[in-house]
Amino acid sequence: MAEETPDKLTKIARKNEKTAKSRKTVPNAQSGKGILLSGGNPQIAKGYGDAPVQAYIATMPGWKSDIGRRLDGVIERTVSSVSKAVKWNSPFYGVEGDGWFLSFHCFTKYIKVTFLNGVSLRPLPHGESKHKNVRYLDIYEDRFDEVQFANWVKQASELPGEKM
Numbered sequence: 001m002a003e004e005t006p007d008k009l010t011k012i013a014r015k016n017e018k019t020a021k022s023r024k025t026v027p028n029a030q031s032g033k034g035i036l037l038s039g040g041n042p043q044i045a046k047g048y049g050d051a052p053v054q055a056y057i058a059t060m061p062g063w064k065s066d067i068g069r070r071l072d073g074v075i076e077r078t079v080s081s082v083s084k085a086v087k088w089n090s091p092f093y094g095v096e097g098d099g100w101f102l103s104f105h106c107f108t109k110y111i112k113v114t115f116l117n118g119v120s121l122r123p124l125p126h127g128e129s130k131h132k133n134v135r136y137l138d139i140y141e142d143r144f145d146e147v148q149f150a151n152w153v154k155q156a157s158e159l160p161g162e163k164m
Contacts, residue, residue: 035059036059036061037089039106039108040060040064040106040107041089041090041105041107042055042059042060042089042106043089044056044059044086044089046085046086046087047086048083048084048085049085050084052084052085052086052091053072053084053085053086053091054072055086056068056086056089056090056091057069057072057091060106060111061106063141064111067111067139067144068091068104068111070146071113071149072091074146074150074153075102075153077150078150078154078157079093079095079153079154081095081096082094082157083095083096085100087103087164090103090104090105090114091103091104092164094161095157095161098160098161099116099160099161099163099164100161100163100164101115101116101156101157101159101161101162102114102115102116102153102156103116109140110138110139110140111138111139112127112136112137112138112139113125113136113137113138113139113149114129114134114136115134115135115136115152115156116134116156116161117133117134117156117159117160117161117162118133118136119132119133119134119135120133120155120159121135121152121155122155125137126138137149137152
């Protein structure tokens with residue numbers, strides 16, 4: 001094996017330092033640690049039920065964790081038999097047998113809520129998608145209309161969901 005030169009070791013150390021900075025660690029409900037991916041989205045293992053969703057919410061950075069709890073609470077109050085899962089590092093909500101109707105994902109400055117059959121919602125959520133049935137709601141700090149969100153959740157839960 002070739003011996004590492006001081007210059008090569010310095011380059012490796014800098015690369016490792018950059019990687020460590022891009023994966024910040026924050027508290028998590030299950031293990032006490034969580035990893036934030038680029039843009040601040042929690043990395044949570046795929047799982048079904050409330051526990052992985054709560055772990056995701058607990059790992060959301062800063063003000064986003066409070067909004068995540070509010071989103072989850074509105075969905076639970078609005079859809080009594082809601083099913084939950086974490087897939088692709090995002091919480092998903094659905095109705096057993098009808099598929100998934102909503103998910104959300106953290107970005108650096110906002111939370112993106114995805115209504116999987118959002119083109120059928122009224123009023124129409126503002127965020128357009130390249131997928132013909134999907135509509136988005138971007139939630140920024142101090143800009144969350146809980147009443148309108150609850151109305152969309154009720155409508156979305158009554159529509160055919162996505163099987164995934």
